[in-house]
Amino acid sequence: MARSPKIKSLAELTQLLADLRAETAPRVVHCHGVFDLLHIGHIRYLQHARALGDLLVVTLTKDEFVNKGPHRPAFTDELRLDALAALDCIDYVAINETPTATAAIRRLKPAIFAKGAEFRDRKTPELLEEEAVAAEVGAAVEFIDDVRSSSSHLLNKYLSPFDDATEQYLQNFRESYTAADVIAWLERAKAMKVLVVGEAIIDEYFACSTMGQSAKAPILATRYESHERFAGGTLAVANHLAPFCGQVDLLAMLGAQDTEEEWVRSHLARGVTGRFHYKQDSPTIVKRRYRESYFGVPLFAINFLNDNPQSASDNAKLCGMLDESLADYDAVVVADYGHQMLTPQAIQLLSDKARFLAVNTQANAANMGFHTISKYPRADYVSLAERELHLECRSRGGNLEELLLEVGKRLYATTIAVTLGKRGALCYNRRAGFHKAPSLATNVVDRVGAGDTFLAISALCAALDAPLDILSFLGNVAGAEAVAAVGNSRSLEALSFQRHIASLFK
Ligand SMILES: Nc1ncnc2c1ncn2[C@@H]1O[C@H](COP(=O)(O)OP(=O)(O)OP(=O)(O)O)[C@@H](O)[C@H]1O
Ligand SMILES: [Mg+2]
Structure with a gap:
């Protein structure tokens, strides 16, 4: 099917409006948005906007800039363009090439920039920028x-990405x-002073393609394609x-x-x-993973680390650093x-x-069975996989609830x-008893770092004494953000985290 002639690139639309202005000086109205579903x-809203002038142009948020939770947009920008172009009230529609509308407003120079009334309270920072450029x-x-209705609400209601049990949990x-x-619980954390302690880890991902079996030995021969490194371990938590x-503040171990x-x-x-503690005769920990990209x-994985216990002098230095600073933090x-820092x-x-x-005591290939939470005589909050x-x-x-109680008691x-991976998390505190919350992930790319992301956000909630259902919910939102990206390639970001939360309420 031929595409609508109303669909233009932003450059074409800019030129077209400039030409029209030279001829008839139409009063151009500009709307901008995602228009998913x-x-x-x-x-x-669009009809109303059209009635304010002589010509309505709409710019559309490109897929990569849609910031409404991990399962969005539900419709690609190409489909969203087609849907808008089919409306009589719209004269032209184009994809916006940048995250906010400001560049498009500058180029299109409309007489009127029209927004929905839900933006009137000016709570979105982008709108303030758009107003300034307008x-x-x-x-x-x-x-x-x-x-007033929202695509997010309709999509959540009729095209939910979640199974029935999770949908029911969200409704409750x-x-x-x-x-x-x-x-508001996250806002309260703004008053907190937090220290993160533990090993720094550099996570490396080597992408390679399979060539075949080596002629000299029964091993898989691969060809290097590319590699990336990300800040992992406590660097990611901080x-x-x-x-x-x-x-x-971060007190991390480097080699x-x-x-x-x-x-x-x-x-x-x-x-x-960042403050660092240096372990003698050791490299900074690097965990390199090889992935077949097709x-x-x-x-295969190879770890660069020295797991020998720390020397007495290193131990004394570390304890000195901890002793002088621990009391300063909320x-x-x-x-x-478990790589011998602590x-x-x-x-x-x-x-x-x-x-x-x-505290989390991470089980991994290097410490299997030697590193469990009872190394700690006391902790206020414990998050374990x-x-x-x-x-x-x-x-x-064993029964998870009984095990949870046993460990809670042991550590006071x-x-x-x-955390239960794709099954979410089970949490306990004395006030609320047990609370089970499902995973809120809709897009699982890589699980590495999910537990640490859960730990970071849920620890804040526990320190603030937030209700247990809020702690579990926010922990799972954090887990969902983590599994949507490769390893620790993306750290949490306040605005998109808030939008993710908001999208689950629509
Ligand atoms: N496969 C998955 N599908 C959906 N959600 C997941 C999945 N894996 C993890 N999550 C989310 O992330 C949270 C923490 O993950 P998980 O229980 O796997 O921690 P972990 O084993 O400590 O992870 P790691 O140590 O590898 O970082 C879960 O509670 C859940 O919200
Ligand atoms: Mg973990």
Whole structure:
């Protein structure tokens, strides 16, 4: 089917409007938005906008800039263009090449920039920028109040990406809280001073393609394609916390050899202050994973690390750093990967001196069975993956609730969570008892780092004494963000995290 002649590129539309202006000087109205699942609210708004002038042009947010939760947009920009072009009230439609409408307003120079009335309260930062640019080009900003409905609401209701049980959970959750209630807990974290402690890890991903079997040995020969490295371990935990807390300091272990300190420092998020403890005779930990890119499967992993215990002098240095600083923080989040940073003395100091201590003891190939949460005599909040809980209790298939209680009691923890991968999380505190919350992920690209992202956000909630259902919900939203990207390639970002939350309330 031929495409509508109303569909233009932004450059074509700019030229076309300039030509028209030279001839007839039409009063151009400009609307901008996502228009995912076009509905009657949009149509009325666009008709109303058209009536304000002589010509209506619409710019559309490109797929990569749609920021409404991980399962969006539901319709590609090409389909959204077709839907808009089919409306009589629209004269021209184009895809916007940048995240906000400002560049398009500058180019199109409309007489009127029209927005829906829901933007009138000016709570979205983009709108303030758009208003400033509209003023610059002499465009009036009009708010149109007509039938209010939202694509997000309709999509959630009729095309939910979740199964029935998760949809039911969300409906119940929406009855207890509004999006603003939930976001308010994150806002409270702005007053917090947090210290993150544990090993720095550099995660590397090597993409390669299969060539075949080597002629010399029965091994798979591959060809290097590309590689990427990301800040992992406590670097990732601190980066996830940075947008939400007033202050995030990091005390991370690097190797005294091949410290990679410059790389590490340059990969800390804005707002994270890094201090480092250097382990003698060791490299900074690098975990390199080889992936076959055509099938998208992992092939092999190699870790660069020295797991020998720390020397007495290193231990003394670390304990000195902890001793002088622990009491300064509202919360200390320990992501302990079991690679010998946290010695028994350091653990004792953490347990004795942190005002609020949140801990995960990560089980991995290097520490299997040697590194469980009972290394810690006390913690206020513990977040473990299911396997870590089973390892701690030496119980392969025991009842999770009983195991959770047992571990909580052993550590005198007020709150404890066990993350269950695609089944979400089970949490406990004395006030609320048990609370099970499903995963909210709709797009699972890679699971690496999911538990750390859950730990970061849920630890803040636990330190703020947020209700348990809010802690589990926010932990799972964080988990969903984490699994949607490769490894630790993306750290949490306040605005898109809030939008993700808001999208689940529509
Ligand atoms: N396969 C998945 N499908 C859906 N959601 C997932 C999946 N894996 C993880 N999640 C989300 O991430 C959260 C934490 O993940 P998980 O229980 O796998 O932690 P983990 O085993 O500690 O991960 P890691 O140590 O690899 O970072 C879960 O509670 C859930 O919200
Ligand atoms: Mg984990």
